[in-house]
Each structure stands twice: as structure tokens, then as C-alpha cells.
Amino acid sequence: MNTKNITRVNRGAGAHWVGDGFPVNTMFSYDTQGPEISPFLLLDYAGPANFEPADKPRGVEKHPHRGFETVTIVYQGEVEHSDSAGNSGKVGPGDVQWMTAARGIVHEEMHGRAFTQKGGTLEMIQLWVNLPAKDKMSDPRYQEILSDSIPVVDLPGGGGILRLIAGEYNGIQGAARTVTPVNLWDMRLKSGHKMDLSMPEGHNTSLLVMSGKVVVNGAENLGAKELALFSREGETISLEIQADSVVLLMGGEPIEEPIAGRGPFVMNTNEEIRTAMNDYAYGRF
Numbered sequence: 001m002n003t004k005n006i007t008r009v010n011r012g013a014g015a016h017w018v019g020d021g022f023p024v025n026t027m028f029s030y031d032t033q034g035p036e037i038s039p040f041l042l043l044d045y046a047g048p049a050n051f052e053p054a055d056k057p058r059g060v061e062k063h064p065h066r067g068f069e070t071v072t073i074v075y076q077g078e079v080e081h082s083d084s085a086g087n088s089g090k091v092g093p094g095d096v097q098w099m100t101a102a103r104g105i106v107h108e109e110m111h112g113r114a115f116t117q118k119g120g121t122l123e124m125i126q127l128w129v130n131l132p133a134k135d136k137m138s139d140p141r142y143q144e145i146l147s148d149s150i151p152v153v154d155l156p157g158g159g160g161i162l163r164l165i166a167g168e169y170n171g172i173q174g175a176a177r178t179v180t181p182v183n184l185w186d187m188r189l190k191s192g193h194k195m196d197l198s199m200p201e202g203h204n205t206s207l208l209v210m211s212g213k214v215v216v217n218g219a220e221n222l223g224a225k226e227l228a229l230f231s232r233e234g235e236t237i238s239l240e241i242q243a244d245s246v247v248l249l250m251g252g253e254p255i256e257e258p259i260a261g262r263g264p265f266v267m268n269t270n271e272e273i274r275t276a277m278n279d280y281a282y283g284r285f
């Protein structure tokens with residue numbers, strides 16, 4: 001068995017606010033770990049946080065994106081999205097919105113109206129997935145992936161379930177269409193079980209524990225808001241589940257291209273970033 005070794009562990013550094021709706025821990029970012037996390041750029045884990053009932057939805061006001069995809073996975077609560085082209089949608093527990101911003105989208109991301117009025121716990125992930133240069137200026141599109149349409153697979157030995165958001169597991173295909181090869185597995189693991197999982201050789205891979213306790217590769221103890229990065233080499237990751245856990249396992253084929261990013265734009269060169277800023281300033285999104 002060829003193990004994917006842990007190369008680094010990131011621990012949540014404490015939450016910062018994105019808009020007034022999302023207290024997030026940034027679990028990885030291309031700022032400092034670009035080549036290790038590619039094709040991903042950023043992972044923000046929001047909550048779990050309680051919100052009192054309110055009249056006016058909190059969130060992030062109108063902002064642009066260009067050059068990549070945003071993947072929003074809601075675990076608890078509700079997020080509503082609307083964009084400049086008139087698209088809108090609601091993402092509830094178990095649902096995923098896979099937004100390919102590509103050449104440009106201007107949108108807002110707010111708590112859902114019903115959730116705002118009732119109050120409650122919000123817990124969600126936003127993962128940024130890079131696009132290769134040749135796809136950065138393609139047409140924007142959305143995949144609204146409702147919970148029901150995500151394949152649920154039993155893990156070996158009754159150790160829990162895997163919701164196959166994207167990629168492949170034992171010949172089963174995930175719900176999302178991806179531009180480059182990406183695996184995104186939302187797992188619910190049962191205390192007392194052990195299992196080996198396999199991610200492709202050559203792919204960057206990381207594992208986020210959202211809640212619970214997991215020993216990875218027989219050595220590293222991960223608890224809530226802790227994320228392990230693995231070597232591209234090897235395939236096998238072994239897990240020993242020490243408490244019922246919610247875990248996100250993700251990986252993909254690295255995109256070996258330069259990254260130039262600023263705020264909501266991620267391109268290949270600084271010139272393309274200047275163009276993006278101008279295009280947005282002059283209403284060309």
C-alpha cells in the first residue's frame with residue numbers, strides 16, 4: 001500500500017467576518033500554499049455559529065468574481081444567492097451550489113429570508129476551485145445541486161457514508177461536472193471504525209475535520225477545524241475514527257500555471273488582474 005503522507009496540518013486560526021453574515025476560518029489559501037492545494041485556491045469554513053432572529057438578511061453585498069469557481073456547501077442554515085444576470089437560488093442543508101464565475105459574475109450571498117427570520121445555526125463551506133488559463137474567460141454557469149441528487153455511498157465496514165459531490169468513488173460518479181479532475185467527498189464517519197480510502201496518485205489532497213476526532217495515517221490526531229494536506233505521491237489515506245465525525249475529503253489534479261490574484265479575481269498574470277479591475281469598474285461584467 002502506497003501511502004499519501006501528511007505534509008502539513010493547518011489549524012483554524014480563529015474566525016474573521018466575510019461581510020456581516022459569515023464568520024469564517026480560512027483553512028487554506030493560495031496566498032501561502034498555492035502549489036500544495038492546486039487546483040483549489042481557498043477554503044473558508046463558516047460557523048457553526050448561531051444567529052438570532054432578524055428582519056434584514058445578513059451576508060455579503062454585491063461583489064464580482066473572475067477566473068475560477070466558487071463551491072458553496074451548506075451544512076446548516078440557508079444561503080440565498082442572486083446575480084446581475086437575474087439568476088437566483090437558495091442553498092439549504094445538504095445542497096451545493098457550484099458556480100463557474102469564469103469571465104465574470106457579480107453576485108450577492110446572503111442568509112436565506114426564512115432562516116433570517118427564524119434564526120438558528122449557520123454552517124457552510126466555500127471552496128474556490130481554479131480554472132485553467134484556457135477556461136478563465138469562458139461563459140459563466142451554475143450547477144444547483146440539491147441534496148437529493150448527490151449519490152450517497154456506504155463506506156467499508158459500516159464506517160459511515162460518503163456523499164459524492166464531485167469525482168468518483170468505486171466506479172460511482174459524483175453529482176457535479178468539473179472542468180479539471182476534482183474529488184469532493186462529504187463524509188459522515190462513525191466512532192470506533194477504521195478505513196482506508198484512496199485518492200489518485202499525482203493529485204493534491206486534503207482532509208478537513210469539521211467535527212469529531214480522526215487519527216490520520218496512524219499518527220496525526222485531527223479535531224474540529226483542523227485540515228491535513230497530503231503528498232501528491234501515493235494513494236492511500238487511513239482513518240481511525242475516534243468520535244462521530246463530519247469530514248470533507250477533497251483533491252484534484254494540480255493546475256501547473258502561474259497564479260495572480262487580487263480579492264475576488266484570480267488570473268495568471270497581473271496584467272489580467274488590471275484588466276479585470278477595469279472591466280468591473282466600467283461595468284463590463
Ligand code: MN
Nearest residue numbers: 063065070109
Ligand atoms: Mn462571492
